[in-house]
Amino acid sequence: MSGHSNWPEWVYIGVVVALLCYVGAEAWNIERIVEHVPADAEVIKVTGQQWLWTFEHEDGTKEIGELHVEKGKAYKFEVTSKDVIHSFNIHDYVVLMDAVPGRINTVWFSPGDAGEFPIQCREYCGLIHYNMRATLFVEDKGA
Amino acid sequence: MMIGLGIVLGLLVVLPSIQYVLAAGDEPGEYLDRRIEIWGLFYRLMIVAFTIGTIVSGTIVWLVLRFRESNPKAKPTEYEASGKW
Numbered sequence: 001m002s003g004h005s006n007w008p009e010w011v012y013i014g015v016v017v018a019l020l021c022y023v024g025a026e027a028w029n030i031e032r033i034v035e036h037v038p039a040d041a042e043v044i045k046v047t048g049q050q051w052l053w054t055f056e057h058e059d060g061t062k063e064i065g066e067l068h069v070e071k072g073k074a075y076k077f078e079v080t081s082k083d084v085i086h087s088f089n090i091h092d093y094v095v096l097m098d099a100v101p102g103r104i105n106t107v108w109f110s111p112g113d114a115g116e117f118p119i120q121c122r123e124y125c126g127l128i129h130y131n132m133r134a135t136l137f138v139e140d141k142g143a
Numbered sequence: 144m145m146i147g148l149g150i151v152l153g154l155l156v157v158l159p160s161i162q163y164v165l166a167a168g169d170e171p172g173e174y175l176d177r178r179i180e181i182w183g184l185f186y187r188l189m190i191v192a193f194t195i196g197t198i199v200s201g202t203i204v205w206l207v208l209r210f211r212e213s214n215p216k217a218k219p220t221e222y223e224a225s226g227k228w
Contacts, residue, residue: 015198016195016199026184030180030181033172036173037172038173038174074174092178094177094182
């Protein structure tokens with residue numbers, strides 16, 4: 001292969017490697033930003049069990065199948081499970097965290113829009129998995 | 144050998160250390176909208192994915208058309224020309 005020029009191949013490799021580096025760096029950076037919980041976030045304990053969700057606020061208030069939060073406030077969910085693996089998902093707010101027995105996983109969010117939003121289990125957890133739902137109520141301050 | 148060892152050590156030791164130092168900080172985060180951050184990331188990465196897809200598939204299409212036997216610019220390789228392999 002004497003006299004063969006392979007510079008286009010190096011350009012090709014360079015472009016693809018540069019794009020892949022960008023993908024890794026960008027994903028890592030957003031993950032880092034999204035995982036840092038604000039200092040004043042209120043902790044809500046979330047427990048999954050076949051086939052319902054239980055929520056416990058910092059003041060001890062418990063809710064089953066419903067979660068009431070205030071618009072504009074930060075909330076940190078401590079997610080666990082009593083039986084099998086579930087997955088806690090608020091689709092409209094891009095909240096998704098596995099609920100694993102014996103483990104507490106955390107995820108936080110700050111709801112920006114008032115309204116009702118569905119909460120759904122996203123890990124197949126048995127016969128009634130499809131109906132393991134709850135509702136998130138985001139209320140205006142003082143409502 | 145040494146390059147391979149370096150890559151393995153890099154993956155096992157150096158990268159997790161950087162991750163630990165830079166990402167596992169205890170400083171409190173700022174209020175942000177997850178929807179904007181996460182969907183924004185998704186769309187940016189989709190642009191990258193389609194760009195790579197276009198480059199790779201475009202190169203393959205060009206390669207197949209340019210080096211087909213029926214291309215007017217096609218020349219037999221020296222092996223084909225001499226009939227000896």
